[in-house]
Amino acid sequence: MTGKWKAAVLAALLSCAATAPVAAQDFPLVSGDFTEVSMIKIADGGEMDYANYLADKWRKSQEFAKSKGWITGYAVYSNFNSRPGEADLLLAVSFPSLPDAAEEEKRDAAYRAYMQRSDAQLVAESGDRAKYRTVLGSYLIRELKFRK
Numbered sequence: 001m002t003g004k005w006k007a008a009v010l011a012a013l014l015s016c017a018a019t020a021p022v023a024a025q026d027f028p029l030v031s032g033d034f035t036e037v038s039m040i041k042i043a044d045g046g047e048m049d050y051a052n053y054l055a056d057k058w059r060k061s062q063e064f065a066k067s068k069g070w071i072t073g074y075a076v077y078s079n080f081n082s083r084p085g086e087a088d089l090l091l092a093v094s095f096p097s098l099p100d101a102a103e104e105e106k107r108d109a110a111y112r113a114y115m116q117r118s119d120a121q122l123v124a125e126s127g128d129r130a131k132y133r134t135v136l137g138s139y140l141i142r143e144l145k146f147r148k
Contacts, residue, residue: 032143033072035094039087039136046132050089053129057115062093064114070107071095087136094143 042050054076062074077090099107112118117125 026147028147029144030147032145033094033096034098034140034142035092036138036140038091038138040089040091041086041134041136042088043132043134049132050129054091057125058091061111061115064111065093065107068107068110070099 040050062071065071066073072094074091074093077092079087079090082088112122115122
């Protein structure tokens, strides 16, 4: 092998060796809880009605889910400087994992029993809330925690 080839091979090997310890390190972030954030627009004059719903039925349902270990927390956030078309409130619910279909069915049945409501009643009540609020959409995010 000529001197130039030896130098090139040595340089290539050294560059691989120098990056090997870095590649072997763990990624510095690990997955945490999921959070579903619902974006809510409140109609003019509907603030009190929706606040009462949140403080009563919504909170009751979240506390039930928390007592069952289905969620780890929940919160209501105000979009303090909302622009036209943006949500006024953000409803956040955090949970450790997504349930499979069978577990979701069990949870839905337990929730209906706890709230003493049928699916038809729950859907009708949601429709009634449409008089003073609009669900603009939601997104699902996942917390990333620092490994160390």
